[in-house]
Amino acid sequence: xxxxxxxxxxxxxxxxxxxxxxxxxxxxxxxxxxxxxxxxxxxxxxxxxxxxxxxxxxxxxxxxxxxxxxxxxxxxxxxxxxxxxxxxxxxxxxxxxxxxxxxxxxxxxxxxxxxxxxxxxxxxxxxxxxxxxxxxxxxxxxxxxxxxxxxxxxxxxxxxxxxxxxxxxxxxxxxxxxxxxxxxxxxxxxxxxxxxxxxxxxxxxxxxxxxxxxxxxxxxxxxxxxxxxxxxxxxxxxxxxxxxxxxxxxxxxxxxxxxxxxxxxxxxxxxxxx
Amino acid sequence: xxxxxxxxxxxxxxxxxxxxxxxxxxxxxxxxxxxxxxxxxxxxxxxxxxxxxxxxxxxxxxxxxxxxxxxxxxxxxxxxxxxxxxxxxxxxxxxxxxxxxxxxxxxxxxxxxxxxxxxxxxxxxxxxxxxxxxxxxxxxxxxxxxxxxxxxxxxxxxxxxxxxxxxxxxxxxxxxxxxxxxxxxxxxxxxxxxxxxxxxxxxxxxxxxxxxxxxxxxxxxxxxxxxxxxxxxxxxxxxxxxxxxxxxxxxxxxxxxxxxxxxxxxxxxxxxxxxxxxxxxxxxxxxxxxxxxxxxxxxxxxxxxxxxxxxxxxxxxxxxxxxxxxxxxxxxxxxxxxxxxxxxxxxxxxxxxxx
Numbered sequence: 001x002x003x004x005x006x007x008x009x010x011x012x013x014x015x016x017x018x019x020x021x022x023x024x025x026x027x028x029x030x031x032x033x034x035x036x037x038x039x040x041x042x043x044x045x046x047x048x049x050x051x052x053x054x055x056x057x058x059x060x061x062x063x064x065x066x067x068x069x070x071x072x073x074x075x076x077x078x079x080x081x082x083x084x085x086x087x088x089x090x091x092x093x094x095x096x097x098x099x100x101x102x103x104x105x106x107x108x109x110x111x112x113x114x115x116x117x118x119x120x121x122x123x124x125x126x127x128x129x130x131x132x133x134x135x136x137x138x139x140x141x142x143x144x145x146x147x148x149x150x151x152x153x154x155x156x157x158x159x160x161x162x163x164x165x166x167x168x169x170x171x172x173x174x175x176x177x178x179x180x181x182x183x184x185x186x187x188x189x190x191x192x193x194x195x196x197x198x199x200x201x202x203x204x205x206x207x208x209x210x211x212x213x214x215x216x217x218x219x220x221x222x223x224x225x226x227x228x229x230x231x232x233x234x235x236x237x238x239x240x241x242x243x244x245x246x247x248x249x250x251x252x253x254x255x256x257x258x259x260x261x262x263x264x265x266x267x268x269x270x271x272x273x274x
Numbered sequence: 275x276x277x278x279x280x281x282x283x284x285x286x287x288x289x290x291x292x293x294x295x296x297x298x299x300x301x302x303x304x305x306x307x308x309x310x311x312x313x314x315x316x317x318x319x320x321x322x323x324x325x326x327x328x329x330x331x332x333x334x335x336x337x338x339x340x341x342x343x344x345x346x347x348x349x350x351x352x353x354x355x356x357x358x359x360x361x362x363x364x365x366x367x368x369x370x371x372x373x374x375x376x377x378x379x380x381x382x383x384x385x386x387x388x389x390x391x392x393x394x395x396x397x398x399x400x401x402x403x404x405x406x407x408x409x410x411x412x413x414x415x416x417x418x419x420x421x422x423x424x425x426x427x428x429x430x431x432x433x434x435x436x437x438x439x440x441x442x443x444x445x446x447x448x449x450x451x452x453x454x455x456x457x458x459x460x461x462x463x464x465x466x467x468x469x470x471x472x473x474x475x476x477x478x479x480x481x482x483x484x485x486x487x488x489x490x491x492x493x494x495x496x497x498x499x500x501x502x503x504x505x506x507x508x509x510x511x512x513x514x515x516x517x518x519x520x521x522x523x524x525x526x527x528x529x530x531x532x533x534x535x536x537x538x539x540x541x542x543x544x545x546x547x548x549x550x551x552x553x554x555x556x557x558x559x560x561x562x563x564x565x566x567x568x569x570x571x572x573x574x575x576x577x578x579x580x581x582x583x584x585x586x587x588x589x590x591x592x593x594x595x596x597x598x599x600x601x602x603x604x605x606x607x608x609x610x611x612x613x614x615x616x617x618x619x620x621x622x623x624x625x626x627x628x629x
Contacts, residue, residue, distance in 0.1 A: 167330060168363035171350045172377040172429050182376075186367045 028244060035237035042232060053234040063239060069135050070219045073210075074203040077142045081150045081199040082192060088147065089154035089191075094163065111148045118145060119212030126213065133215025141213040142203045149202060150195040157191025190258060197254045201247050279342065281306045281465050282327070282433060287336035289322050296322040297333070298489035304467065309459050311468040311476040313512065314486030320469045321437060323486070327467065328435050329353045340432070356431035360438045362422040364410045370396070370421050371406040377429040395424040398461065416447050423455075427462065436468040440475065452478045473513040477501065485509050507627050510553040515587070515598045517556065521626075522549035533595055539569040539621040550628045556587060556600035558623035561607060561615055568618030572597070576613045590617055 034042060038050030057063050091097070092104055110118065122141045123133075131137055161184075169183045170176070185192075207221040214222065220243050227236045280303035289297040297319045304310050314320045325331040327338060329350035337344050345353060356377075364373050374392040383391075393403060399420040405413070410421055419439060426434055436455075440448045456479045459466050470476055476483045477497040484494045485508075493500065493509050504510035507518060521538065524530035529538045529552060538552065565571040574592035582600070588609075590597040599617055601607060609615050 162361055162363060164359045164361045164363035165365060167350070168357070168359055169365075169376070169380075171328060171330070171357050172425070173351050173380045174376075175351065178380060182380075183365060187365070189367075 031237045031240050031244070035234055035241050037234050040233065042234070053238050057235045057238040057242075060235070063235075066218055066220050066223050066239070067242075069214075069217050070204060070221075073135050073139050073142065073219065074200045076139045077146055077203040078196050078199040080139075081143055081146050082154075082196045084143075084147050085150035085154050085195055085199075086188075086192060088151040089158045092151055093155040093158035094161065107148050107151055109148075110145055111152075113145075115145060115206075115208035116212075119209045122209070123212040133213060135214055135217040135219075138210050138214040138217070138219070141209040142206055145206075145209060146199050146202050150199050153195045153198050154188070154191045157188050157194075161187060190261075193254065193258060197250065201250065204243070204247060279306075280304055280339075281308075281341055282467070283337075283339040283342075284327075285337040285339065287323070287326065287333045287338060289319070289326060289331065290334040295489050297326070299336070300491050302484060302491065302494065304465065307463050307465055309456070309466045309468065309479055309481045310484065311470060311480040311482075312484045312486055312491075313470055313473050313476045315471055317488075318486040319489040320471075320486050324357070324435055324437055324467070324469050327433075328355055328357045330357075354431055355433040355435060356426040356429040357435040357437060358422050358426050358439045360441060362418055362439060364418060364422055364425075366411050368410060369406065370401065370408050370410050370413065373410050373421055374424045374428050376425060391428060392424070395427055398427075399424050399458070415443050416451060419443070419451055423458065427464075431464070433465045433467060436466065438470050441470070441472075448475070449478075455479060473500070477513065485512065503625060504553065504627055507551045507553070507629050510551075510625065510627055515556055515600075517554040517559065517597055519552040519554070519595075520549070521552045523547055534593060536572070541621050541624050541626060544626065547626065550626055553625040553627055554619050554623065556598040557585075559597060559599045559617050559619045560601065561599070561609060562618045563616075565616055565618070569621040570624075571616055571618035573614065573616050576609050576611055576615050578611065590615060592617075 033046065034044075035053060036049050036051070037043075037046045038048040038052055039046075088107060091100070092107065119141060122137075122144065126133060126137050165183050165187060166179050169179045174182060205221060206219075207225060210219045210222050211225075218226075220239060224236055224240055224243075227233070282302075282304040284300050284302045287297060287300045288295060300323065302310075312320045312323065322331065326333050329345070329348060329352075333346060338346055340354070365376065368376070371389065371392050374395055375388040378388040378391060389406075393406065396403065396405065401417065401420050401424070405417070410418065413421060422439065440451055443451065452475055455466075459479070468476070468479065473483070473485070477500070480497055482494060482496055483500050484491050485500065486492065487508055493505050495503070500509060501513060504512075510516055511518065519538075520532035521529040521540075522532060523543075524537050527540070527543060529540045530536070531538060532549070540552070560568070562568055562571055565573070572592045574590040574597065576588060577591045577596075578589040580587040580589075581603075584603055585600050586603055586607075588599045588601075590599055597617060
């Protein structure tokens with residue numbers, strides 16, 4: 001009786017989980033399907049399959065330009081955001097100082113601002129300051145929103161960091177710089193790594209901030225939107241698929257790297273005891 | 275203890291946090307090679323004191339002298355002292371070997387000599403040689419203790435500080451490690467300064483013990499002195515169970531129990547004694563056949579018994595007062611619960627203390 005009830009419960013859990021996964025991933029799969037059509041227009045079900053639009057997109061100079069712009073912005077945002085967020089996270093979670101709780105709230109606030117309003121506000125400022133809009137201003141705009149997110153991500157790692165590690169290294173003769181290089185940075189590395197993944201991917205996929213601040217330059221999400229509004233070709237789902245696949249590859253690669261690192265760390269020739 | 279010049283001298287050391295003195299006017303001299311333990315309940319200022327000695331905090335006033343030189347302003351990384359932390363603070367991303375070699379690497383020694391020294395220290399601390407390449411987080415609690423101690427010894431400090439490193443370890447292992455630490459102290463002949471909240475732990479290991487209370491050092495002495503001649507009720511109650519009887523000076527130099535006015539034969543009375551507490555350790559109280567068999571005797575009811583291993587402890591109720599009595603297991607005794615018993619002690623076995 002009990003066994004049957006628990007088997008019943010188990011199959012219901014599986015059914016539910018499968019339903020959720022399908023619900024989450026079907027739209028993305030549809031984009032891939034839409035990119036595989038041979039016809040000029042979007043229609044479903046697809047009558048004629050083909051890879052023509054993939055060839056066209058991959059050889060297009062315009063698309064290469066879009067990818068270059070998006071990658072440049074995302075890479076710059078990653079470097080600057082991780083640098084700022086590392087020190088921000090130390091102030092957030094490692095050190096106790098007067099005003100810390102106010103700082104913690106203020107630094108996180110931009111995450112919850114509507115991004116379209118944030119983009120507009122930044123646009124007004126860039127105009128007031130006389131800064132010409134380009135991918136460079138977009139880097140700045142992305143940072144305003146992404147630095148708080150990355151600060152939060154790294155802070156989580158910093159919270160589990162035992163401050164006595166730094167004191168011990170210092171007590172054993174290390175200078176402040178050696179403490180940072182030998183202890184703080186390596187111990188916090190997993191946090192810094194996931195922080196940089198967050199930074200890159202959030203910038204890579206960002207639309208509202210880019211829309212206001214890139215000026216004449218165009219990022220991949222902006223292009224996708226513009227083409228959907230006017231001038232749709234199946235090149236849009238192709239580029240969309242490429243953009244999503246890039247993010248997935250980066251995530252899986254990052255996860256594999258971290259797992260590998262953790263494994264080498266924990267076994268480091270020390271397998272004899274196993 | 276040696277009688278040479280002290281390796282470490284504290285002169286009126288004080289640390290203020292706002293208006294509150296965490297460490298209040300402490301003077302001690304610690305001799306070369308001594309195992310000195312500072313004991314106190316949490317909040318007594320012992321950790322603050324140790325952090326000042328290690329150079330992680332600066333005293334508000336007073337001087338810390340190392341071999342006669344003032345070291346107040348020398349930061350922790352420049353002091354020839356080293357600390358074993360409560361959390362041990364082992365570097366989780368490093369192997370056992372890399373942890374032990376850390377201070378040598380910082381000093382710029384070449385890898386071969388580092389490794390040789392690490393293996394030497396691992397042998398001293400009975401860590402198997404193949405642990406050299408083992409991830410430190412995969413070691414057991416006791417092994418981690420040894421790695422932390424080896425790393426501190428690799429620094430070759432003149433003084434080693436210990437900030438309650440055994441407090442998070444289970445009882446049996448702790449007892450083993452206490453003895454091991456004392457053995458290491460003998461072998462290395464270094465000066466150890468240890469802090470703990472457990473006087474029992476301090477007793478096992480120390481040459482001398484300083485008891486701290488509310489930022490002040492209330493008594494300093496050998497474990498024997500602390501156990502047999504506490505000067506205050508606070509110190510006497512710090513180790514094990516103890517009978518504390520409030521008394522005042524009675525007629526003709528006797529003591530009067532505050533509770534019921536009964537007259538007791540006192541130990542040697544200090545000059546000008548008015549009132550205080552009579553402390554009798556449970557092992558000095560014995561069951562008597564008749565009241566005349568000891569200097570002081572009271573009659574009560576055997577209320578409960580507790581087996582403590584080699585000893586048995588009894589609770590005897592005398593009116594509202596509770597006495598704790600202990601005897602060795604092999605000593606014959608036929609009393610049953612609720613029996614009427616006479617217990618007593620000799621005047622010389624009791625200690626008079628103030629609050």
